[in-house]
Amino acid sequence: MDHALIPAAPLAAFGPHDGELDIVEVQDDHGQAKRMCELGLCPGKRVRVLRAGNPAIVQVGESRFALAHELLMRVLARPAG
DSSP: OOGGGSOOEEGGGOOGGGOEEEEEEEOOSTTHHHHHHHTTOSTTOEEEEEEOSSSEEEEETTEEEEEOHHHHTTEEEEEOO
């Protein structure tokens, strides 16, 4: 299956059972996209949701951090392919 055909969804829609995710888009709001990319949350990167909720715990590479629901809604991802 071509994973590029799977529609992207907000990171808030995923949980630990979803495995690795490819970030497709980071929607900007008051310059937050730049800050998110500094954390490693930018298109082309892989992320894993370790704990769903508000805040959620996400992992990018070896880094783990908490993100509020508002920010999770701005990061669009799909299952890694």
